């Protein structure tokens with residue numbers, strides 16, 4: 001924090017936003033405090049009243065069933081539930097909170113119950129104290145009913161809001177981003193977390209690592225989010241707002257100039273051609289990929305379809321239609337679809353059915369898909385069926401050893417045989433590839449290259465697993481160093497081991513930052529895949545580089561330096577960004 005109303009964090013998704021704050025708070029993991037606009041208050045109260053009626057009916061049904069099964073005595077317990085539901089003190093207090101505090105019904109119910117529970121806990125008489133438990137039961141029922149009624153939801157947030165929260169899951173960021181909120185300001189979060197990737201994909205300015213700000217900011221305050229400098233300015237002077245408004249206008253003007261370089265080749269001054277492809281999470285990004293001149297889609301993170309559909313699982317037809325559209329839109333360019341990489345920090349609850357103590361090292365990526373081949377087959381069938389509509393390639397995530405590749409290949413054969421029996425058309429030669437994002441995969445990349453058609457280095461995870469630094473934990477963000485000499489050595493090693501045996505690209509976030517482009521070219525990478533919006537700057541950088549000089553610089557760095565600070569300094573000295 002720099003002064004009373006200016007908060008300093010870290011830039012992770014570039015951009016600028018002027019808006020009003022909306023402070024999200026979270027209780028017990030699931031219950032979010034979502035601000036409600038004054039004009040939506042009556043609807044929110046009505047939602048609460050409908051939830052009471054639904055809950056009351058539900059409790060009534062349960063009571064009847066219990067009475068039928070075990071008699072009227074036990075069924076009497078539910079009378080207490082009904083009493084609470086119709087208790088004026090409880091109902092009026094929830095309504096008051098929604099109206100006065102301008103918050104969603106879930107939050108108002110939670111806070112009211114918590115307050116009453118505290119009072120119950122202080123009661124000496126045990127019999128009365130137990131009413132606290134009834135209250136908890138009723139609250140649970142009510143929450144369930146509320147969730148079933150067209151939510152006051154994140155996706156209803158007003159578009160001019162700058163959302164301030166402790167942290168956001170990727171699916172929350174997705175709902176807010178899709179809604180088109182002005183910006184996201186988070187207390188925690190890391191530069192390469194999936195929440196960050198979603199924000200970048202949806203072009204929502206995001207600042208993370210702001211520290212405990214949500215208790216110091218009210219709803220509806222005028223704010224500026226300057227995600228270029230990692231700043232959240234609350235209640236700024238009108239002149240400051242005016243200056244930022246002008247900058248916003250300039251930015252949208254410059255944006256239209258950026259696509260002008262789309263037809264130029266990404267060729268170094270010593271004539272080395274670099275392939276530039278796009279990473280996407282949502283089909284609407286295809287337009288940007290084409291606008292900025294992507295030669296293909298180097299990474300489609302297909303798990304985002306699952307995240308969007310959660311808690312349902314997307315079916316074969318939905319998958320098929322999505323893949324078909326992507327292939328048709330990009331044709332004749334290639335689309336690399338990564339099979340769903342759920343697990344880790346990305347939602348997998350409906351598949352895993354339990355939490356893991358150490359999810360990043362648990363059942364994620366290809367491990368999860370192989371363990372749930374019933375779900376995986378749905379995706380694979382859709383992929384092969386879509387393969388006749390364009391140039392498809394299939395890539396598997398989080399490979400740690402060759403057995404996973406063999407199991408995957410066998411599954412593909414099996415799916416193809418099944419489709420053949422059913423009379424479906426498909427391309428039996430769809431290239432198969434794997435991500436190199438675990439050090440063991442990097443070390444056996446020569447073997448993997450001989451077994452597969454292509455490989456793609458995922459530096460986001462490769463850095464995380466090599467340096468043992470959680471990519472989304474802001475407390476160790478300083479240790480997450482893409483230019484750690486160990487990482488540079490690994491990259492060079494992979495390009496050498498892969499050689500000509502397979503196509504090799506790099507699709508981690510490192511590819512999006514033009515400052516690091518010389519290191520990647522120096523390491524021998526000839527194909528990069530990045531967020532579509534990064535393509536113009538990276539291309540511009542490539543066109544001013546000499547690939548041989550990049551290689552010599554990288555070799556000298558690996559020989560002489562053992563810290564990322566030295567690497568960054570040297571890079572700034574010999575190959576500064578213009």
Ligand code: PEP
Nearest residue numbers: 437458459460461507508
């Ligand atoms: C990576 O790990 O670099 C990668 C591209 O995959 P994700 O960011 O989706 O884990």
Ligand code: MG
Nearest residue numbers: 437458460461
């Ligand atoms: Mg990864």
